[in-house]
Amino acid sequence: MSAAHALLRAWPADRRDELPLALWDAAAIAKATGGTASHDFRASGIEMDSRDVRPGDVFVALKGEAMDGHKFLAAAFNKGAVAAIVDRPVDYPHVLVEDTTKALHDLAHAARDRSPATRIAITGSVGKTGVKEAIFSALDRSSRGAAHRSVRSYNNHVGVPLSLARLPARSKFGVFEMGMNHAGEIAPLTEHVRPDVALITTIAPVHIEHLGSEEAIADEKSQIFTGLAKGGTAIIPADSEHTARMIGHAKSLGVTIVTFGRSADADVRLLDAIPVASGGSLVTVDMGDQRLCYTVAEPGEHWIGNSLGVMAAVRAAGGDLAAAGLALAEMGGLKGRGARLDIEVAGGKALMLDESYNANPSSMRATLRQLGQTPAHRRIAVLGTMGELGDFSPRFHAQLAEPIGDAKIDHVILVGEEMRHLAAQLGKGTADPLGFVPGFDHCQDSAEAIAQLEQFGLTHGDVVLVKGSNFLGLGKLVTHFTSTPD
Template sequence: MSALQEILSWPPRRDDERRLALWDAEAIAAATGGTASCDFEVSGVEIDSRDVRFGELFFALKGEKSDGHAYLDKAFAKGAAAAVVDRPIDRPHILVEDTTQALERLAQAARDRAPARVIGVTGSVGKTGVKEAVFTALERSSRGAAHRSVRSYNNHVGVPLSLARMPERSEFGVFEMGMNHAGEIAALTRQVRPDVAVITTIAPAHIENLGSEEAIADAKAEIFRGLAPGGTAVIPADSPHFERLRTAAQECGARILSFGRAAHADVRLLDAIPSANGGSLVTAALGEARLCYTVAEPGEHWIANSLCVLAAVKAAGGDLGAAGLALAEMGGLKGRGERNRVPVPGGHVLLIDESYNANPASMRATLAQLGQTPAGRRIAVLGAMKELGDFAPRFHAQLAAPLCEAGVDMAILVGPEMSALARELGNAGGVSGATMSYVHCEGPGEAIAALEEFGLLGGDAVLVKGSNSVGLGTLVAHFSTRER
């Protein structure tokens, strides 16, 4: 039987009778408290006129620097079917008092109408990758009835937008939640109301605003406050803040499911060995059961991420076999581990794109991964780590040892915060046995020139990692798209 015949032979379900349109005018007006100018249906929801696709609903949001109403013509030119506005227009629309509040109300209506089991994901490191892997597993096992937040739509606008996009027939929803101040996760989790709340790890990201890792753990633990009755908290058993997280979850009435290497972990690593594709072959214990699977993504951090994925899928009632397949098939995400083969004289260069985000924990993990990557020469282009406040000089200087341990031949340091690392590398006694060359650049343009001057050879491996605001994505684009 062909794949198409198998699909057509699936038994019908009650959800198959649900309408295919994402929203109609009547439902949007009812959810937002607005007034519809006419009848219409929309296939999606968008807030950026540049990203509008045919048939979508455009929300004209007001920001600190711009007003979405100024982009209505562009949105309709791109194919918008209607808009949510705070003033009448001569196109199909929903008239509301406040468009931002209307988006939040539509998000609430989407959460209320779908029968989905909802998973919320946060953490200092790994939340986007874990979110993507959990979604891929649940989408596979639910015949495509899973929904997720795309990109890193994890803030006060991205979360309600992602919720508003959730189809009525969804069986699972996976939403990422981020923060850089206390109280932000609490607001987001009230919107998501997860059945499963996941914390990937705790690390000193955003420590500038929060002051300590304990405060970061407390801020991440706010996700438990929105748990639906009978919900599950998925937490890292190996974290030094495990007891703090467990207590916070218990206070919210959550069932606890932990993951990691620790003997008390509910989803526990038994063994991990390198696999032929550069990833890992992992064996995990889930109670009395054992699961052996491949993780395509390289690095020790992805072994831990995989255990988190299994725990989240198990808590959501998903298929663990599908989770194993999802982990085996996942490739790196753009800016978050994507691997590009760049042609150069004498062969290819491996360009590892980690340009979207950086903090001390993820820097150490990716440098360790670089050190395990077979290469003629290893080159690290490291951008500054942001939001570290008074801790910044110390955390940047501490990258000297991981650079040395990774066997890096050339380090290109980008951004003023990297001066502390440059001083450490320049200190003859700062890093025992350090033989690498290094250069300190003000911005990505200088870094491109420095890497061009150094010269790339076949067999080189280049890691590019830094906080997104540093702009190292331009360096990745420059080298990954150039012709031989």
């Protein structure tokens, strides 16, 4: 036997080499769902929205209270679907099942069980999507493309099983975001994924209208630990007033607990954070047996805390901490979640901070503080209503007057009915010790906000923060001011 042949025979066996290259084929889908395939096919993706179908996808015809996916089969196949999962015979390649929603769940569980991937689940009141993207970037880099994640904010009762069903058999890591707005929603999601690592980013009064208190929010978020696999790790913020409560939930399940934050007893503890010229931070962390120093590209105190959670999760998942540091150093803001966009104005450029996707009292304060720390000729904030605050809404909106004053914001455009409470507070004209009083306008929707900002007029060196709950559509304002004219 030649030396070359001997080396080939000695090549280490890898279970992943025996797994399929295609995401799904007809036989595998039929076996997972108990359905019947009409044709043989191989698929590269799974999709539930006919508008997002790509060539090679299997379209799942889900049925809801107001919509039936079977009505969009033609659209899905026109866009390149190779087959559909349906609950009735159709004139397209398909897998026939009794219930398409159950079939999606069955497919998700089959994907989970066939893959050796280490699974990481993320929830929290603020920062889920950004932390998910950072963890994915770190693991994808170190595994050379063998990591998978939820796309967009697919974090609900449909998005999580869909994301899991898309998990390639040969993946080494899977990163899944989980959200909720009512009690009882996290447990079913974590049961789908059965993660090896579960991370809570933070607890804040988000969806408090439906849960009633921050304690109830902490209890619901802690349900993510109930799905942890044997020997799993619960990662918990150490600086929350609800830390002990979350630790109690994790302890009752007998899982490994790792805390992160500034607290002296945090397992992943912040030692130092120094601002850097690019707007981010140089962070030094004590992880117990080692210290790390890395750069976080994203600006803001909240991203310093997020980075500690990222490091804790990557380590618990068996990932590469050096790759995590590089990922954090290279991350750019996501659309609607911190993207920094240039605006062409007379005499030069203005900067727009796009936080238009979501808003709650905690994230509002964090981004207003970030705006106050950003060098600017003038600081302008376009702030939209924070949703799902219920009876707490008037107080939480009015309380934003304080961080607006602290950030020395020159002008505020308030958008939405609930912002009248903040308008009333700002209208009192209370000056700080130096006599600073921000100007403000109040309007009802994004179209009026666009007109108000145009009337105000942007000049070179201005920085504009745009933040509000997604239902207001402030993304339209961002597009209006940052899109390049044809």
